[in-house]
Amino acid sequence: MRYLICIKQTPDTAELPKVKPEEAASGRLSVQLVVNPWDEHALEGGIRMMETYGGEASAITVGGEDAIERLRSALAMGCKDATLVKDTTADAWGVATLLAAAVRKMGNVTYVITGQMTVDGNSGTLPVALGRALGWPVLTGVARVVSADEKGITVERIVGQARHTVTAPAPAVLAVVKEIGEPRYPTFINIRKAARAEIPVWTPADLGVKVPVPVVHMSDFRKPPAREAKVVLFNGTPDEAAQALLDALLAEKVL
Amino acid sequence: MDFTFTAEHEQVRRAVREFAAREILPYIKENDRKQTFDRSLLPKMAAAGLLGISVPVRYGGAGFDYISLGIVAEELEYADTSARVIISVHNALNSLGVFQWGTEEQKQMFLVPQARGEKIAAFCLTEPGAGTDVAALRSVARRDGSDYIISGEKTWISLADVADHFLWFAKTDPHADPPHKGITAFMITRDMKGVTTGTIHGKLGVRAGNTGWVHCDEVRVPASHRIGFEGEGFKIAMSCLDNGRYTVAAGALGLTRAALDASLAYARSRKTFGVEIGQHQLVKRMISLMVQRVEIGRLLVYRAGWMKNMGMRNTRETALAKWYCTDASFESASDAIQIHGAYGYSDEYDVERFLRNSKGAVIYEGTRELQQLLQADYALGYREDKPLRCELPAYDPVYWQSEA
Ligand SMILES: Cc1cc2nc3c(=O)[nH]c(=O)nc-3n(C[C@H](O)[C@H](O)[C@H](O)COP(=O)(O)OP(=O)(O)OC[C@H]3O[C@@H](n4cnc5c(N)ncnc54)[C@H](O)[C@@H]3O)c2cc1C
Numbered sequence: 262m263r264y265l266i267c268i269k270q271t272p273d274t275a276e277l278p279k280v281k282p283e284e285a286a287s288g289r290l291s292v293q294l295v296v297n298p299w300d301e302h303a304l305e306g307g308i309r310m311m312e313t314y315g316g317e318a319s320a321i322t323v324g325g326e327d328a329i330e331r332l333r334s335a336l337a338m339g340c341k342d343a344t345l346v347k348d349t350t351a352d353a354w355g356v357a358t359l360l361a362a363a364v365r366k367m368g369n370v371t372y373v374i375t376g377q378m379t380v381d382g383n384s385g386t387l388p389v390a391l392g393r394a395l396g397w398p399v400l401t402g403v404a405r406v407v408s409a410d411e412k413g414i415t416v417e418r419i420v421g422q423a424r425h426t427v428t429a430p431a432p433a434v435l436a437v438v439k440e441i442g443e444p445r446y447p448t449f450i451n452i453r454k455a456a457r458a459e460i461p462v463w464t465p466a467d468l469g470v471k472v473p474v475p476v477v478h479m480s481d482f483r484k485p486p487a488r489e490a491k492v493v494l495f496n497g498t499p500d501e502a503a504q505a506l507l508d509a510l511l512a513e514k515v516l
Numbered sequence: 517m518d519f520t521f522t523a524e525h526e527q528v529r530r531a532v533r534e535f536a537a538r539e540i541l542p543y544i545k546e547n548d549r550k551q552t553f554d555r556s557l558l559p560k561m562a563a564a565g566l567l568g569i570s571v572p573v574r575y576g577g578a579g580f581d582y583i584s585l586g587i588v589a590e591e592l593e594y595a596d597t598s599a600r601v602i603i604s605v606h607n608a609l610n611s612l613g614v615f616q617w618g619t620e621e622q623k624q625m626f627l628v629p630q631a632r633g634e635k636i637a638a639f640c641l642t643e644p645g646a647g648t649d650v651a652a653l654r655s656v657a658r659r660d661g662s663d664y665i666i667s668g669e670k671t672w673i674s675l676a677d678v679a680d681h682f683l684w685f686a687k688t689d690p691h692a693d694p695p696h697k698g699i700t701a702f703m704i705t706r707d708m709k710g711v712t713t714g715t716i717h718g719k720l721g722v723r724a725g726n727t728g729w730v731h732c733d734e735v736r737v738p739a740s741h742r743i744g745f746e747g748e749g750f751k752i753a754m755s756c757l758d759n760g761r762y763t764v765a766a767g768a769l770g771l772t773r774a775a776l777d778a779s780l781a782y783a784r785s786r787k788t789f790g791v792e793i794g795q796h797q798l799v800k801r802m803i804s805l806m807v808q809r810v811e812i813g814r815l816l817v818y819r820a821g822w823m824k825n826m827g828m829r830n831t832r833e834t835a836l837a838k839w840y841c842t843d844a845s846f847e848s849a850s851d852a853i854q855i856h857g858a859y860g861y862s863d864e865y866d867v868e869r870f871l872r873n874s875k876g877a878v879i880y881e882g883t884r885e886l887q888q889l890l891q892a893d894y895a896l897g898y899r900e901d902k903p904l905r906c907e908l909p910a911y912d913p914v915y916w917q918s919e920a
């Protein structure tokens with residue numbers, strides 16, 4: 262069995278507020294880039310499936326050359342190989358089209374595993390789009406894999422506070438949630454292997470597809486305005502200061 | 517000359533930093549306050565491969581070089597001394613000792629599980645009546661057929677209450693002249709009858725670390741657990757210290773860096789007399805000294821690491837790095853508190869912990885005074901290192917990284 266884990270390079274969550282709209286539009290970000298935190302759970306989920314059910318876990322991303330470093334992180338966690346599909350123009354449907362073409366080119370993928378969404382785009386549409394592009398069943402909200410083999414898979418999905426147990430035939434697309442497992446540390450041996458690994462780069466032409474022209478555009482994004490804090494020092498004797506504070510609190514309708 | 521770290525070294529540094537940020541820093545204040553050793557850290561360090569970082573892959577390690585070992589120590593102590601101490605005793609003092617002096621059978625028996633982190637290792641030299649004066653130790657090992665019977669008391673032993681394997685130094689010839697020629701090394705395991713351990717509380721620093729005593733009461737140890745020949749124990753202990761001191765020096769460098777970083781952040785944010793305190797000349801002086809200590813320390817530490825990689829004897833250079841870096845970290849931590857004013861004097865900030873942690877390393881693995889005597893004796897020609905029967909092998913990436 263082969264598990265293909267789809268990861269995306271995103272800004273570090275702590276750095277997200279620093280991203281400017283112009284940068285986001287151009288795709289060239291000056292902030293610290295990491296593996297999308299949700300996708301770290303996808304990596305953990307896929308590697309655990311490899312350990313439990315046998316086969317190989319592979320990582321793939323659609324992005325620029327710099328995304329190769331993120332693939333190295335996936336290898337350091339334990340993926341056996343990784344592939345970069347080089348494109349920075351596609352929207353979610355375009356990425357799904359490219360990934361579906363890559364899956365077909367590989368020919369032996371049993372399960373595609375994705376995170377639940379990305380911390381930058383936040384659309385959560387990719388797994389569904391990919392299922393559509395491949396014509397495979399899609400299981401979202403996967404919190405636990407109960408059993409899996411060449412023929413099919415049984416998983417637990419988290420639905421609000423409840424859990425569903427569902428079954429689907431292979432091949433299938435799984436979108437996992439963080440309950441699938443805490444991402445593991447890279448081991449030092451894997452870090453070394455990852456640093457030396459040859460990572461193939463496929464272009465849309467190699468895959469024989471044209472990147473669909475994006476139909477969804479982000480024209481603007483607004484951040485909540487920074488909160489303004491007011492600092493007032495009340496002077497005078499303790500009684501005067503207390504009275505002034507009380508007046509101020511009443512005026513602000515805090516009391 | 518080449519002063520650059522390789523890309524692989526940088527990756528190791530990044531990985532250890534991430535590990536420390538996730539597994540140590542969030543809990544350290546609490547563990548330090550409560551004097552608790554976080555045992556759950558060990559399996560995590562093992563899984564990452566930290567507990568065998570510089571041991572060849574064929575012996576269960578990760579196959580990285582001695583410079584990487586220094587980097588691991590530096591980055592762990594940047595977070596907390598207690599984590600670096602694990603590396604000093606488990607990796608350097610014990611495991612590298614077995615790697616250097618053990619037979620192939622002993623490497624399989626002890627080094628492999630230690631490098632994988634399945635067994636935790638400690639180093640038992642100090643006794644109530646023998647610290648700096650190692651030759652005064654009173655543990656005895658008496659031959660009995662194919663076994664030895666060992667009795668004695670060790671104290672101030674890092675990981676005493678945690679470790680499974682104890683590299684133990686005892687006298688097989690209590691009347692040897694000079695006395696250090698009567699010392700022999702043994703690997704004692706916790707499951708042997710007559711081994712008891714306990715923890716010392718109330719330490720000034722390294723309060724999140726485990727330090728204690730180990731007692732052997734007529735413990736029967738098979739001769740196959742004797743490391744090296746009878747009478748070779750003192751030399752073995754000293755070559756273990758060549759590696760232990762290296763990690764202590766590298767760790768102290770990390771602590772000095774931590775003191776500097778904390779001081780820079782505070783000096784840029786605290787204002788007195790209308791300006792950031794970083795603008796005051798006397799504050800600048802403290803900052804500049806810390807910068808100097810980091811740079812000198814780095815040169816001394818990684819020269820020693822490089823010499824180990826090359827297979828060169830480095831007793832003098834490692835001891836110098838240990839002396840300099842531990843003194844430097846104590847001074848830097850003290851200056852960092854000074855820069856923080858009253859806030860540095862409370863555990864709201866980390867710098868008071870830095871000072872408490874830094875003092876131990878000025879004492880263990882050879883006190884500052886012993887280091888000074890060593891350096892003077894080398895300079896005066898009173899001391900010279902003679903070749904050892906078993907030298908620490910030079911780093912050979914092909915040998916280290918191949919499976920067998
Ligand atoms: C936190 C911690 C962890 C430790 N972990 C370990 C461990 O894992 N394994 C282990 O075996 N030991 C360990 N030790 C013990 C440590 O190695 C000893 O404390 C150290 O060697 C000093 O010995 P001592 O404490 O008996 O001091 P002493 O030897 O009694 O020295 C007292 C003072 O006299 C000075 N002095 C002694 N002789 C001379 C001399 N000839 N000339 C000038 N000055 C001299 C010393 O420098 C020191 O200032 C640890 C200690 C600490 C604090």
Ligand SMILES: Cc1cc2nc3c(=O)[nH]c(=O)nc-3n(C[C@H](O)[C@H](O)[C@H](O)COP(=O)(O)OP(=O)(O)OC[C@H]3O[C@@H](n4cnc5c(N)ncnc54)[C@H](O)[C@@H]3O)c2cc1C
Binds near residue numbers: 787788797
């Ligand atoms: C245990 C303890 C008890 C105390 N008890 C009392 C008490 O009873 N009553 C009381 O009023 N206060 C008390 N204090 C407060 C103490 O007096 C202040 O901490 C001290 O004056 C320093 O002020 P600060 O901590 O705000 O440091 P800061 O003034 O912020 O100084 C920070 C650093 O900048 C340096 N610095 C500041 N200005 C300059 C300059 N112009 N040039 C060069 N360097 C400069 C300082 O030397 C220091 O290194 C106590 C403090 C402690 C720790």
